[in-house]
Amino acid sequence: MMVKKLILGLFLIGSVCTSKAQSYLGYLTDNYSGIHGILSNPANIVDSRFKSEINLVGASAFISNDYYKAALGDLTDSDFDFDIHGTKTPTENNNAIGNVDILGPSFMFNINPNTAIAVFSRGRVFYNISEINGTTIDNFADELDESSDFNVDEGNYFANANAWAEIGLTFSKNLINKEQHFLKGGVSLKYLQGLGNAYSTGNNVLINYDADGTDLGGGQTTGSINSTGEVSYGYSDNLEDDIEDFEIVKGATGLGIDFGAIYEWRPNYEDYYYNDKDGNTLPYKNKNKYKLKFGLSITDIGSINYKESTETVYDITNTINEDDFEDEDSFNDVLDNLYTEISSGSASKSILPTALHLNADWSINNNFYINLNTDLALTSNKVNTNRIANITSLTPRFESKWFSFYSPFSLVQNAGFKWGAGLRFGPLYVGSGSVVSALFNQEMASADAYAGLKIPIYQPRFKDKDGDGVMNKMDECPETPGPVENSGCPWPDTDGDTVLDKDDQCPEEAGEIENQGCPWEDTDGDSILDKDDACPQEAGPAENNGCPWKDSDKDGVLDKDDECPQEMGTVANKGCPEPIVTETIQKTLNEYAKTILFNSGTASIKIESTNALLDIINILKEYPNAKFTVEGHTDSIGTVGSNQKLSESRAAAVKHFLVEKGIDASRLLSVGYGESKPIATNMYKDGRAQNRRVEINLIK
Incomplete structure (x- = not known):
């Protein structure tokens, strides 16, 4: 083998x-x-x-x-x-x-x-x-x-x-x-x-x-x-x-x-x-x-x-x-x-x-x-x-x-x-x-x-009896679930406002979640809480979100009511500046005033003078803070005394008409000058007609 x-x-x-x-x-x-x-x-x-x-x-x-x-x-x-x-x-x-x-x-x-x-x-x-x-x-x-x-x-x-x-x-x-x-x-x-x-x-x-x-x-x-x-x-x-x-x-x-x-x-x-x-x-x-x-x-x-x-x-x-x-x-x-x-x-x-x-x-x-x-x-x-x-x-x-x-x-x-x-x-x-x-x-x-x-x-088994993710040997509250940051214990809520003490800025006083556990304050005392108050340090009405109304032009008219908030004006003119009575306006007033007619020898205003008076009223309303004098004048026919009384009565009648139609009486002053201030000669008929007149003049 x-x-x-x-x-x-x-x-x-x-x-x-x-x-x-x-x-x-x-x-x-x-x-x-x-x-x-x-x-x-x-x-x-x-x-x-x-x-x-x-x-x-x-x-x-x-x-x-x-x-x-x-x-x-x-x-x-x-x-x-x-x-x-x-x-x-x-x-x-x-x-x-x-x-x-x-x-x-x-x-x-x-x-x-x-x-x-x-x-x-x-x-x-x-x-x-x-x-x-x-x-x-x-x-x-x-x-x-x-x-x-x-x-x-x-x-x-x-x-x-x-x-x-x-x-x-x-x-x-x-x-x-x-x-x-x-x-x-x-x-x-x-x-x-x-x-x-x-x-x-x-x-x-x-x-x-x-x-x-x-x-x-x-x-x-x-x-x-x-x-x-x-x-x-x-x-x-x-x-x-x-x-x-x-x-x-x-x-x-x-x-x-x-x-x-x-x-x-x-x-x-x-x-x-x-x-x-x-x-x-x-x-x-x-x-x-x-x-x-x-x-x-x-x-x-x-x-x-x-x-x-x-x-x-x-x-x-x-x-x-x-x-x-x-x-x-x-x-x-x-x-x-x-x-x-x-x-x-x-x-x-x-x-x-x-x-x-x-x-x-x-x-x-x-x-x-x-x-x-x-x-x-x-x-x-x-x-x-x-x-x-x-x-x-x-x-x-x-x-x-x-x-x-x-x-x-x-x-x-x-x-x-x-x-x-x-x-x-x-x-x-x-x-x-x-x-x-x-x-x-x-x-x-x-x-x-x-x-x-x-x-x-x-390797050691992770034992967590309360199931909170914190091992028993590290958990200070092994029977109660809690976060690891608090060693396995639940965070307390001392004031009972549902905001945990760790997040509560006022842990001893119940407050709101939105305010980190603190109650809302009203610092300026205007009854609007700071959380809703746009101006928490300054009192103001609720309609303006707790802020005071502004008066930007310092004219005493608040911006909310001021039609000209950036321009100083008057209260009467809704915060806007008053219009100025010009010479043209003054002349216009007197043109209307000259057309005021009275019944002969009286202070009774003729009915045909009504339109002229209404035109005067419209002009006066455009200047609500301007003050005027209503002046009565006569010619020289008659005695000085009677002419004086007649001029005063006629000036007062015109003022009365204007006041009744809405013009503030405090703005008007009626004065009679009689025959003392003619604007034409009394020797002739035309001159005397010019002297029988009413004037409305701005008080400067």
């Missing part, structure tokens, strides 16, 4: 396992995953629901391939047969995936609302096999059928296995916290200790097996193997001998780094903050605050340098028989004794499985979430390079402080669709990313499981 040893040794390196894209599938989406969150994004631990957390132990394991499928029931059957119960799908480029990820004693702590740190220990095993020809596995997985010839064009292949331990420190910090927008970042620095490394690559490998191609004589034959191409084989020195003598490699160390950022959209951010009595704004530490969360991270940047390691390159172009294979004691003896060594030197560094992680989380409400996660390999198939399988998962979940349940639906590179479930119950977490698929699918190409135990120390 040396042929089997050779072929499987060259191309499988004794393993059919490799790395899974992500450990703890489903659990890492939980906001209560605690320190496990740093495995996918080191920004996760700050502003988390834990004040602190101690992980005791946790382990995740995964195997998957695109070559072989089997039903779960068959795998658990004691009579399981690899060839009978399973389905093989050999191709020119088969792949197999799997990993073991152990999170040892680890600790995280939120120093304050903006900063968190973690210290963790971790053990990891990675195996990668890519582009292996499935026919090779098909022909050599079981006992070789020496009656069957075959030809395999293996081409190029890559295989590696790596195990290492990590001691890491994570620092995570809030970067932006501005209303709806929240951003945090984190970085993990890791010291790596290599535990063992082996790898092999092939270049243009071609294998030809002839079941009876070598003649041994006497009619007996044995198989022959004809092969071409190059094979490189590297390993750390602790794997050179039997595995039972395994020792940790000295000098196999390296450094690794993870970094990431998380953005949260918090449209209702105001609901997740409260103010203490000193006015400081503080967050509710025990609550998730986002509606949408987006994460981006790159993990496992780095490598491990196995200083005590060897890589040998062989030319396997040769034809050898099966018996020679069987005679060799070990795989190294086969390579050294039957093939040509081309070169030998130190092995290549073991490159970590660098990966990009994209994550989106939607908070439907406080307990139900939907998560979309993608993990993409950033390394390719190269010598001694670890590489994750790409995976996309959609995970609905229910989460609360002490319990979470999640069920991831995933598409895994080379393994297809799988459906899993997991839960967290206080300190215990357990789950599988493929358990539901395994129960319902007839055959499966992958399987995984994880479990662990930790000690969670949750």
Whole structure:
């Protein structure tokens, strides 16, 4: 069976396992995953629901391939047969995936609302096999059928296995916290200790097996193997001998780094903050605050340098028989004794499985979430390079402080669709990313499981007995709702005017809301309250909005009654200046006065003089403050005494007529001058007629 040893040794390196894209599938989406969150994004631990957390132990394991499928029931059957119960799908480029990820004693702590740190220990095993020809596995997985010839064009292949331990420190910090927008970042620095490394690559490998191609004589034959191409084989020195003598490699160390950022959209951010009595704004530490969360991270940047390691390159172009294979004691003896060594030197560094992680989380409400996660390999198939399988998962979940349940639906590179479930119950977490698929699918190409135990120390719960938004420990009135500004106590209203004392300018005296709790005053005592008084410092009537009436021109007539408020006038003329009696007016008056006729020898006014008198009255009314004399005159016929009396009587008769028709008597003075003031000669008839007259003259 040396042929089997050779072929499987060259191309499988004794393993059919490799790395899974992500450990703890489903659990890492939980906001209560605690320190496990740093495995996918080191920004996760700050502003988390834990004040602190101690992980005791946790382990995740995964195997998957695109070559072989089997039903779960068959795998658990004691009579399981690899060839009978399973389905093989050999191709020119088969792949197999799997990993073991152990999170040892680890600790995280939120120093304050903006900063968190973690210290963790971790053990990891990675195996990668890519582009292996499935026919090779098909022909050599079981006992070789020496009656069957075959030809395999293996081409190029890559295989590696790596195990290492990590001691890491994570620092995570809030970067932006501005209303709806929240951003945090984190970085993990890791010291790596290599535990063992082996790898092999092939270049243009071609294998030809002839079941009876070598003649041994006497009619007996044995198989022959004809092969071409190059094979490189590297390993750390602790794997050179039997595995039972395994020792940790000295000098196999390296450094690794993870970094990431998380953005949260918090449209209702105001609901997740409260103010203490000193006015400081503080967050509710025990609550998730986002509606949408987006994460981006790159993990496992780095490598491990196995200083005590060897890589040998062989030319396997040769034809050898099966018996020679069987005679060799070990795989190294086969390579050294039957093939040509081309070169030998130190092995290549073991490159970590660098990966990009994209994550989106939607908070439907406080307990139900939907998560979309993608993990993409950033390394390719190269010598001694670890590489994750790409995976996309959609995970609905229910989460609360002490319990979470999640069920991831995933598409895994080379393994297809799988459906899993997991839960967290206080300190215990357990789950599988493929358990539901395994129960319902007839055959499966992958399987995984994880479990662990930790000690969670949750953020303090906000306790508010009276529901006023002030925590009980800060509330001076925990049984009665009140504002935070008053330490959770209701504001008093001492005077009972519905204006709280904090807003009441007169807390001891009932007043009006509009006047900041004070009663309205009447400062000027005009019976109009100051709130309605346009001139609260000066008394005035209600008709003028509490202001005194103005007399702009200072003429004693108030503006409201003054028809000429900007021009000084008289009360009698409604505040307007009196008109001036001009000489023309004076002449007009006397023209009318001369036409006043009396009955001969009497003071009786003739009726035909009425119109003239009315014209005089109209003129006098236009000058209401002017005073006039009504003068009576006679000619010289008769005695002086009789003429004097007649002139006085006639002047008085005219005054009497004017007063009766509305002229104020105080404005008129009647005077008789007899024959003492002629205006023409009394010698003639015409002259005497002119002297018999009445004059109305302005008193200046």
